[in-house]
Amino acid sequence: MYPFNYHRPTSVRQASALLGKSEDARLLAGGHSLLPMMKQRLAQPSDLIDLGLVEGLRGIELKGRTLQIGAMMTHAEVAASDVVREAIPALAELVASIGDPHVRHRGTIGGSVANNDPNADYPAACLALEATIVTNRRRIDADEFFVDMFETALEPGEIITKIQFPVPRRAGYAKFRNPASRYPLVGVFLAKRGGTVRAAVTGAATCVFRCKEVEDALNARFAPKSLDGVTVPTDGLNSDMHAGADYRAHLIVVMAKRAASAA
Ligand SMILES: Cc1cc2nc3c(=O)[nH]c(=O)nc-3n(C[C@H](O)[C@H](O)[C@H](O)COP(=O)(O)OP(=O)(O)OC[C@H]3O[C@@H](n4cnc5c(N)ncnc54)[C@H](O)[C@@H]3O)c2cc1C
CATH class of the missing domain: 3.30.390.50 (CO dehydrogenase flavoprotein, C-terminal domain)
Structure with a gap:
């Protein structure tokens, strides 16, 4: 590892302001993609902005025919959710199959979608289910969101707050x-x-x-x-x-x- 500044904001607004202060600042969710990249020197952020205490990024809700999952919900929480299992069982099964228990208890839906690893599981569900990625600034259709390898439509300073999935037949x-x-x-x-x-x-x-x-x-x-x-x-x-x-x-x-x- 190498020196970096660590921040623990409590609101999306604070996190966004911290992100804007440095070009090399990165958000930290579960850390299961970012920390391995830092260890390999593939990423060297000047500042890590931990989303762990930020309010409004958690929760799972079915609103009408739309399943809404907060960005900081871990894979284990999504897989265990009765709401997800009933609304979109295939999504619960996908999430339960990610990595191993350690990865599932730290990794988050927001981190996985933002990372857009070409081998990740979640992007396939988002694209097939016509999900909407909701950020602190706008709503982005999955069709527009996944741009290329590790590249998304997210702009600097943009934070995913939740993902919405229409319930399929x-x-x-x-x-x-x-x-x-x-x-x-x-x-x-x-x-x-x-x-x-x-x-x-x-x-x-x-x-x-x-x-x-x-x-x-x-x-x-x-x-x-x-x-x-x-x-x-x-x-x-x-x-x-x-x-x-x-x-x-x-x-x-x-x-x-x-x-x-x-x-
Ligand atoms: C051993 C191992 C096995 C794995 N196996 C699988 C697998 O089988 N399938 C699979 O899909 N994944 C797998 N993963 C990846 C895992 O699911 C990661 O947890 C996930 O891809 C990233 O989520 P995270 O919460 O850890 O994000 P982090 O590592 O904290 O962040 C990843 C990136 O997203 C950004 N970010 C995080 N949250 C937000 C947000 N809310 N808004 C905007 N940007 C944000 C960060 O700045 C960073 O650039 C594996 C990982 C490991 C270490």
Whole structure:
């Protein structure tokens, strides 16, 4: 580690003001992405602004047909929530599958979404479910939020306060884990709302994306069998020591079938 200033604001306004004071200040939520990056010198913030005591960033609520989760809710809290389990069981299952118990008890939904790791689970749920990311300044549709690898639409000084998920008619998630890191090598979240199916893929490319081939097949009929014979192009898919692009393309269809069975 190296020296940095540590701040513990109690309001979003204070946190935002502290963020604005230094170009290199970073928010600290669960620390399970930021602290490993600091240890590896991939991030060297001058100031850490701990959101742990900030009011208004917690809570889980169902408002009509919208599930609302505070940015500082940990993965373990979301996974254990009866409200989440009843409203969107597939989301509770996704969250329960993140990392290990230690990660789930520290990592937060706000931190995961803001980090936009190309292998993270939450972005797939946000994109498929048409979530809205609410910040201290505005509301951002998931379609606009996830820009590229570790890049989002968040502007300097912007703080995620909550995420809102419209409740779908059906939803399912399946992932093939990287056996070493346990992150998804490929994860597919399916959501059907109204008459339309959205399929969001994580782990396969530099950023979460929607898969047209899977959506077209499931829009015809929402059943695993509809995906028989469907192929996904390898364009833009990652090819690395863990898996080639062709294997990832194959896994997208297999995971989509499993997600459709689970939905
Ligand atoms: C061993 C290990 C295994 C893991 N496995 C998985 C896995 O299988 N699947 C998975 O999805 N994730 C996994 N993770 C990542 C984990 O879910 C992280 O906790 C999460 O990605 C980041 O959340 P955090 O609360 O820890 O954020 P932090 O590390 O505190 O912050 C991450 C980034 O988000 C910013 N930030 C935090 N909160 C906000 C906010 N409210 N508004 C704006 N910006 C904010 C920070 O400034 C920082 O840039 C794993 C992590 C570890 C260490």
